Amino acid sequence: MTAVRIRGIEIYHPELEVGNDYYIDRFSAAGVPVSGLLKALGREKRFVIDNADENTYTMSVEASRKVLEATGQQGSELDLILFASQTPEYLLPSMALKLHHALGGGKQTRCFDVNANCAGMLVAIEQASCLMQGDVRIRKALVVGADHFSVHSPDNPVYHSTFADSAAAVLLVAEEGEGGFIDSVYQTDTHVIDNSLFPGTGLSRIYGEGVSAADIQVQFTPFDDSVCVDSAVDSLRELMERSGVQPSQVGAYLFSQFSIGNNRLVAERLGLDESKIHFVGDKYGYTASNSPILALHDAIKAGRIERGDYLVFWTVGAGWQNVSLLMEY
Secondary structure, X not given: OEEEEEEEEEEEOOOOEEEHHHHHXXXXXXXXXXXXXXXXXXXXXEEXXXXXXXXXXXXXXXXXXXXXXXXXXOHHHOOEEEEEOOOOOOOOOOHHHHXXXXXXXXXXXXXXXXXXXXXXXXXXXXXXXXXXXXXXXXXXXXXXXXXOXXXXXXXXXXXXXXXXXXXXXXXXXXXXXXXXXXXXXXXXXXXXXXXXXXXOOOHHHOOOOOOOHHHHOOEEOOOOOOHHHHHHHHHHXXXXXXXXXXXXXXXXXXXXXXXXXXXXXXXXXXXXXXXXXOOXXXXXXXXXXXXXXXXXXXXXXXXXXXXXXXXXXXXXEOOOEEEEEEEEO
16 A cells, blocks of 8 residues: 655745734725734734745745755655646746756656645645555655735735745655555535636736736635635545544644634534644735645644644635645654
8 A cells, every 4th residue: 555645844935024014004094904804814924025036936946945955855856746826937837847947857757737726735735645646656746835926916905915925845755554645525616716816807818908917916806705614614524534533633733824713613613622723824824825734834843743643634725615635644
């Protein structure tokens, strides 16, 4: 039996740390109060890019180099590079190929990108795990997730005040044995399919006459995101029951970092130990496609997770799609 395990995890975020006051003052001047929103979501600060030299590509290279160095691996040893983002710096070539070039990947390394919105990195880890379980030639996989929303949403109060910029890199290894990636559950409901749009005009229209930068930037129509809680509860319950893992056996719950309120609702309805739900949206902001992975990294560094612990992941991507994973660390 092939077990796909997390060998290493590293992150990168820009240096600039911005507190809530900046966003409260900025949007208050425009007549849009955001203090209540930030409090409800659990925001305190976030890291954002403030220069022209950093982007999803540069952040991803930094995170990838860190995880390779930490695990004693070379880029040439990778069998798979999988990149997840909804704000890639380039559509052509793929960001995975850009990383391959930067890291010195091998001639037979498989490279491709995934966009599952804010569920991107969980989907990428699941897809990489499934490929590795089914193909003995894929033994080492680098999964990278990054987003850079601050530049694409300067006038949107929800996105600009709550989202943050970062990259995360995970090295997966396939070994004989048990554990590692165990199972996943998806729930998809597209009744709010157009509530988040980027580019706002659609890609084919960004060069149209009269199209402004504001038209191209993220367009968001508010909706009650607590509807995702129902789906999260259903999918997490199915994930746990199907695997036979009891809540008491779980070392940590690594959920979406968008809303601490939603995480608490999920915990209450499932009877979970809230102390095991690791929340970092207060200090990193909402980092979109990689947010549960930043929570994992932080929990490991804090000594809250040990090898052999069961890890339960859950997040939701715009449109929307809930994704839950169960792994043994």
